Every structure is written in structure tokens, then in C-alpha cells.
Amino acid sequence: MAVTAADVERAIRGIDFPADRNDLIQQAQNNKADSNVIDILKNLPGNQFNSPIDVSKAFGKERRMHRG
Numbered sequence: 001m002a003v004t005a006a007d008v009e010r011a012i013r014g015i016d017f018p019a020d021r022n023d024l025i026q027q028a029q030n031n032k033a034d035s036n037v038i039d040i041l042k043n044l045p046g047n048q049f050n051s052p053i054d055v056s057k058a059f060g061k062e063r064r065m066h067r068g
Contacts, residue, residue, distance in 0.1 A: 003040050008059050009052065011037045018050045 011033035012024050019027075024041045044058040045065075 003034075003036050005056055005059055007034070007037050008040065008055065011041070012052070012055060017052070017054075018048060020049070021047050024049065024055065 011028035011031055012019075013027075013031060015023060015027040021041065021044060024044070025038060028038050028041055040059065040062060043062055044055070045061050046054070046058050049055050049058065
């Protein structure tokens with residue numbers, strides 16, 4: 001399954017910012033996110049996120065790094 005930005009947004013819905021990577025992972029687990037989404041969160045560049053936009057930017061960077 002290809003993870004989309006919308007999948008990540010759904011996974012972290014309800015989180016309070018600022019948040020660190022562990023907070024994102026915990027929220028995704030609480031929201032019963034797919035394991036592929038949780039794996040993406042574990043590999044996001046950076047550790048501190050001040051807004052959903054920061055998470056989206058990190059997701060975009062992570063996708064580009066793995067595409068080549």
C-alpha cells in the first residue's frame with residue numbers, strides 16, 4: 001500500500017502540537033493507523049513538529065528520499 005499525505009493526516013488526527021516523533025507514532029497507534037503509516041512516521045526526518053504542515057513537509061522529504 002502506498003502511503004499518502006491524507007493517510008498520515010488521518011493517522012495523527014487529534015494530536016496537539018508541538019509534538020515529537022514519538023507523539024505522532026502514539027497518536028497514530030491510538031487512531032489504529034495502518035502499520036505502513038506508522039513505519040513512515042518512524043522514518044520522518046526531524047524529531048520536533050510544530051504543526052501539521054511540518055509533518056506534511058517531512059513526509060514529502062521522506063518520500064523523495066526513498067524514490068531516489
